[in-house]
Amino acid sequence: MTQPDPTAETGGTGPGHRAVTLTRTSHGEFDVTNVRGGTIHIGTGESDDFTPVELLLTAIAGCSAVDVDFITAKRAEPTEFVVVSEGDKVKSAEKGNHMEDLEVTFRVRFPQGPEGDKAREMLPRSIAQSRDRLCTVSRTVQLGTPITMRED
Incomplete structure (x- = not known):
């Protein structure tokens, strides 16, 4: 096809x-x-x-999960890697329907030993790098990029 x-x-x-x-x-x-x-x-x-909102949450979490995984897995393979992306869908007369209080929580575990220690040490920094610079999805949401909608 x-x-x-x-x-x-x-x-x-x-x-x-x-x-x-x-x-x-x-x-x-x-x-x-x-x-x-x-x-x-x-x-x-x-x-x-x-739903589209679930896909937005997925995109935010997925983008950062990929960033964090690429950075930390250079040091050690995780034994657990779970990311939860959540927020509140709000209906507002002033702002229209939108999401508020978006939060992404990482639960990442590494094996014992020097490599795992290096990965654990790198985890907070890699999450911050993703949030502040690397993740295109969350950066776009945070920056509030305008969206043009048109008819073809």
């Missing part, structure tokens, strides 16, 4: 450009396809499919 080329639809170019395409499958449900052909199904929360 030929996958749609999101860059052709949006006109984006360049090595930093990223895009996904959503295709409606039924009322309130969509297949999301990336340029590599990967797909996920999203819905409204009436089934076990991820």
